[in-house]
Amino acid sequence: xxxxxxxxxxxxxxxxxxxxGKLVPWFGAVAAILAAIGLYLGMLRAPTDATQGDxxxxxxxxxxxxxxxxxxYVVMAFWAAIGWAFNAxxxxxxxRAIAPTGAMFTFLALWTGALWGKPTWGAWWVWDARLTSExxxxxxxxxxxxxxxxxxxxxxxDRAGALLAVVGSVNVPIxxxxxxxxxxxxxxxxxxxxxxxxxxxxxxLAMLLMTLAFWAYAFAVIFVRTRAIALExxxxxxxxxxxxxxxxxxxxxxx
Amino acid sequence: MAGDPAANPNPPADAVLTVRELECRRGDRxxxxxxxxxxxxxxxxxxxxxxxQGKTTLLRTLAGLSAPAAGDLAxxxxxxxAPRPLYLAHANALKEDLTVSESLRFLLLLSGQxxxxxxxxxxxxxxxxxxxxxxxxxxxxxxxxxxxxLARLAAxxxxxxxxxxxxFDALDAAGVELLAGVIAQHARxxxxxxxxxxxxxxxxxxxxAIVELHAPAFA
Amino acid sequence: xxxTFAVLVARxxxxxxxxxxxxxxxxxxxxxxxxxFPLGVGPEPQTLRQIAPGVVWVAALLxxxxxxxxxxxxxxxxxSLEQMLLVPGARISIALSKAMSHWLxxxxxxxxxxxxxxxLFDMSAPAIASLxxxxxxxxxxxxxxxxxxxxxxxxxxxGAVLLILIIVPLCIPAIIFGAGAVTAVESGLSARGxxxxxGALLIFTAVLAPIATGAALRxxxx
Numbered sequence: 001x002x003x004x005x006x007x008x009x010x011x012x013x014x015x016x017x018x019x020x021g022k023l024v025p026w027f028g029a030v031a032a033i034l035a036a037i038g039l040y041l042g043m044l045r046a047p048t049d050a051t052q053g054d055x056x057x058x059x060x061x062x063x064x065x066x067x068x069x070x071x072x073y074v075v076m077a078f079w080a081a082i083g084w085a086f087n088a089x090x091x092x093x094x095x096r097a098i099a100p101t102g103a104m105f106t107f108l109a110l111w112t113g114a115l116w117g118k119p120t121w122g123a124w125w126v127w128d129a130r131l132t133s134e135x136x137x138x139x140x141x142x143x144x145x146x147x148x149x150x151x152x153x154x155x156x157x158d159r160a161g162a163l164l165a166v167v168g169s170v171n172v173p174i175x176x177x178x179x180x181x182x183x184x185x186x187x188x189x190x191x192x193x194x195x196x197x198x199x200x201x202x203x204x205l206a207m208l209l210m211t212l213a214f215w216a217y218a219f220a221v222i223f224v225r226t227r228a229i230a231l232e233x234x235x236x237x238x239x240x241x242x243x244x245x246x247x248x249x250x251x252x253x254x255x
Numbered sequence: 256m257a258g259d260p261a262a263n264p265n266p267p268a269d270a271v272l273t274v275r276e277l278e279c280r281r282g283d284r285x286x287x288x289x290x291x292x293x294x295x296x297x298x299x300x301x302x303x304x305x306x307x308q309g310k311t312t313l314l315r316t317l318a319g320l321s322a323p324a325a326g327d328l329a330x331x332x333x334x335x336x337a338p339r340p341l342y343l344a345h346a347n348a349l350k351e352d353l354t355v356s357e358s359l360r361f362l363l364l365l366s367g368q369x370x371x372x373x374x375x376x377x378x379x380x381x382x383x384x385x386x387x388x389x390x391x392x393x394x395x396x397x398x399x400x401x402x403x404x405l406a407r408l409a410a411x412x413x414x415x416x417x418x419x420x421x422x423f424d425a426l427d428a429a430g431v432e433l434l435a436g437v438i439a440q441h442a443r444x445x446x447x448x449x450x451x452x453x454x455x456x457x458x459x460x461x462x463x464a465i466v467e468l469h470a471p472a473f474a
Numbered sequence: 475x476x477x478t479f480a481v482l483v484a485r486x487x488x489x490x491x492x493x494x495x496x497x498x499x500x501x502x503x504x505x506x507x508x509x510x511f512p513l514g515v516g517p518e519p520q521t522l523r524q525i526a527p528g529v530v531w532v533a534a535l536l537x538x539x540x541x542x543x544x545x546x547x548x549x550x551x552x553x554s555l556e557q558m559l560l561v562p563g564a565r566i567s568i569a570l571s572k573a574m575s576h577w578l579x580x581x582x583x584x585x586x587x588x589x590x591x592x593x594l595f596d597m598s599a600p601a602i603a604s605l606x607x608x609x610x611x612x613x614x615x616x617x618x619x620x621x622x623x624x625x626x627x628x629x630x631x632x633g634a635v636l637l638i639l640i641i642v643p644l645c646i647p648a649i650i651f652g653a654g655a656v657t658a659v660e661s662g663l664s665a666r667g668x669x670x671x672x673g674a675l676l677i678f679t680a681v682l683a684p685i686a687t688g689a690a691l692r693x694x695x696x
Contacts, residue, residue: 136643143640150632153282159693160626164640167622167686171644174675178647181671185654233283318560321696342560346553350485352492364481365561 013090013230014239020223027220031213038209046203055119060203062112064211065105066130068218069137070172072102076144077169080162090226092158093233095165096148097225101218103141109134129183133176140168154233269296271416271447272317272340276326278471279312285324286312287468294416297442300449301456304468310451311345313468314418317449318342330416340416341366345424347404351393355384355403358392363410370410378410379403382433397425408437417441419450431457478564482571483578486545490579496544500580501587504537508591519596526595527605527656531649534584534609535616539638541580542620543627545572550628550695559695565688569625573617573684581613597656604659608652611672615648618683625690647675 042060049056076098083092113131114124125131144161151157234240272294279286286309294300302310315321317328318340330340349358356375363370379385382402392400405422417438423431435457438448442461450456456463490497511529512522549555558568588609592602623641630636655668 136646139639139643143643146632146636146639147626150627150630150636155282156693156696160690163686163690163693164626167644170682171647174647174678175643178650178671182650182654185657320556320559339560339562342557344553344556346556348553348557350489350548350552350554352489353485357488361481361485362557365478365557367477367561 011088011090013093013234014237016090017227017230017239017243020227024220024223027216027223031216031220034209034213034216038206038213041202041209042206046206047200053119055116058112058116060206060210062109062116063207064214065112066109066134067211068214069102069106069109069134072098072105072218073137073140073165073172074169076102077162077165080158080165084159084162089233090230092162093229094222094226095161096158097222097229098218099141099145099148100225101221103138103145105214105218106134106138106141110138127183129176129180132183133179136175136179137172140172144168270294270331271296272328272330272449274317274326274328277313277316277323277328278325279309279316279321280324281309281312285471288471289326290466290468291326292464292466294447294449296447297445297461298447299438299442299456299458299461299463300447301463301465302449302451302468303465305470308468308470310468311420314342314420314449314451315344318418339366340418341407341411342418343404343407343420343422345420347400349392349400349403352391354389354391355379355395356388359403359406359410362407368410368412374410378406381409381437382406383429398427398430401425402430402433405434405437408441411441414441414444414446416447417449419448421451421453423452423454478558478561478567479571479574482558482568483574486571486575487578490575497579497583500537500541501583503540504533504584504587505591507533507536508594512594522595523597523601523660526592526597527601527653528649529595530588530591530605530609531612531653534581534613535642535645535649536638537584538576538580538613538616538620539623539641540634542576542617542624543634543637545576545621546624546628547633555691556695559691565691566684568691569621569684569687572624573614573621573687576620577614577617581609581617584613585609598660601656601660604656604665605652607665607669608655608672611669611676612648612652615672615676615679616645618679618687619644622683622687622690625687625694628691628694648672651675 038060043057046057046060048054076095079091079098080095082088083090083095110131113134117126118124144164147164148157148161151160231240231244270293274293275291276289277291278289286307287304290313292300302313304310312321316323320342348362349355350361353361356372356379359375359379360370363375376385376388379388382405384399384402384406387395387399392403395403401422401424408417419438422434422438426434438450439458439460442448508529511525515521515525546555549558555568558564561567585606588606589602592605597605619641620637623637626640627633627637651668651671655665655672658665658668
């Protein structure tokens with residue numbers, strides 16, 4: 001019981017701020033190390049594919065990025081809903097902080113998908129089920145960001161965004177199913193981007209490491225952004241002014 | 256009967272509405288220092304405060320459109336009356352493309368009242384708008400639209416509590432007198448009225464109790 | 475509750491009858507948008523027949539979204555929406571009635587006009603029938619989702635464009651199943667699967683969208 005209470009102590013922006021500040025460098029370091037190992041394994045140690053040559057190696061970025069983009073959307077919707085249901089300000093801030101990172105991973109997945117498609121099948125873009133779903137996910141992120149940015153009142157913006165994110169999450173399976181249906185019907189580019197080479201264990205390990213690296217990176221970036229938003233929202237509060245006053249000038253502007 | 260902003264802990268037995276340490280927020284700003292008051296049956300409560308102090312937000316909160324930032328409010332009395340105050344906002348809620356009687360009928364139907372032509376005519380007559388009942392709302396002046404909006408008050412059969420936001424705005428002297436009469440009559444019958452007004456209230460009987468909204472205490 | 479629904483729909487229809495030009499605007503937009511495609515793509519009948527279902531559905535979607543903001547905006551501005559929200563338990567009725575009014579004024583005319591466009595694109599009779607059937611099931615979904623978008627963006631400057639951005643991804647399944655039904659019929663296959671999916675989508679949306687819209691109205695007016 002007491003551990004839970006101590007944990008909830010960090011649910012206020014004021015308490016979260018210093019804790020997050022201490023954790024950010026660690027997450028950054030973990031991300032860098034895991035990414036280095038993962039990329040080494042993926043780029044240099046994984047076997048060359050018989051049909052696709054070395055171009056397939058982009059999947060070590062493409063697939064983890066796609067996973068992160070989908071996962072972050074649900075996590076964003078979760079925290080936004082918590083913030084709405086329990087009036088938990090920090091949860092709402094975290095949700096807003098996740099959105100740009102999630103959108104970034106979506107964009108990365110799309111871009112690396114294109115880079116994979118071009119040397120392999122000669123086209124920068126194919127409308128297969130997965131890439132199309134990623135594109136729609138990008139629209140969902142864009143819609144969330146556009147909506148919360150358009151509303152000046154932060155409480156209304158947080159809640160409207162939470163509702164939109166929850167509605168989006170409920171619809172994601174439906175949209176995904178309909179896109180698969182659409183793709184199989186039209187038998188278009190089903191010479192698909194999705195036939196990945198048979199997975200050697202080195203490849204699986206590399207993808208896992210890259211996923212964890214992206215996770216750590218996401219934590220670091222989201223914490224930085226959360227701190228910035230919390231500072232901005234509480235800019236009249238004592239804790240915010242103290243933190244800013246205490247920050248050594250040589251560290252530069254952002255936290 | 257109303258208490259001072261410095262709480263009245265024991266509301267009178269016939270209190271229709273009891274407000275305790277209520278705070279309202281607009282955006283991120285708390286608008287006024289916590290207030291407490293009780294509204295008794297047959298009384299008129301006049302909410303006063305500077306521009307932007309939160310009078311409209313307070314009325315919206317009492318009406319149930321917004322949740323309070325802190326404190327609570329409780330309606331007492333018969334369940335079919337108590338939680339359904341009649342709220343007239345600053346905006347008239349009249350559709351320009353409907354006629355006066357169509358607009359009024361719609362608003363009355365919304366609140367669940369069965370409306371017949373006679374009720375409508377009588378209500379409009381009370382506020383001097385019966386002659387324009389088939390005119391389109393867009394042809395009316397601001398003052399006339401206000402009279403039509405207020406006609407809802409004259410059409411009430413039940414003794415609902417009234418929440419009125421700047422009801423005297425845009426009315427000419429005759430209109431002010433009419434409205435004052437309607438409000439006083441409602442109070443005499445035992446209904447409760449909570450209203451805001453910039454100008455002095457032309458009602459002496461019953462004497463309105465005043466609740467002042469003050470700026471919140473913190474820096 | 476059903477009383478509120480009927481009162482609101484009746485009022486919205488009466489208001490629309492007083493402003494008949496505004497009612498025709500979505501259909502006019504739809505007509506113009508659909509007619510642009512042959513101009514852009516070329517008049518070759520085979521191509522037009524192929525793109526017809528997609529074009530009609532996308533144009534229907536855009537026409538629906540452009541007209542839905544009006545439904546809430548006017549009531550929000552003159553205080554009527556506030557009065558409606560005061561009625562206990564009315565939020566879902568309001569959402570349903572607005573969706574119904576919108577469908578009667580925009581969706582239903584589109585369904586009626588669709589065969590004409592089918593002829594413009596030289597579609598076969600079974601294809602046109604399939605298009606109409608799909609629109610009958612799908613346009614209410616668009617109205618329901620559009621209402622959600624309108625409630626979320628109530629009173630915002632960015633209005634219709636923002637609404638389109640946030641709602642269109644949610645409408646994609648309806649477009650896929652609706653246009654897909656026509657394509658299936660044109661290739662001689664049965665479209666029954668498509669209609670079932672559209673029907674399921676309609677039920678799902680009709681149950682959940684009004685609840686979400688009611689919550690959005692509360693968020694927007696608090």
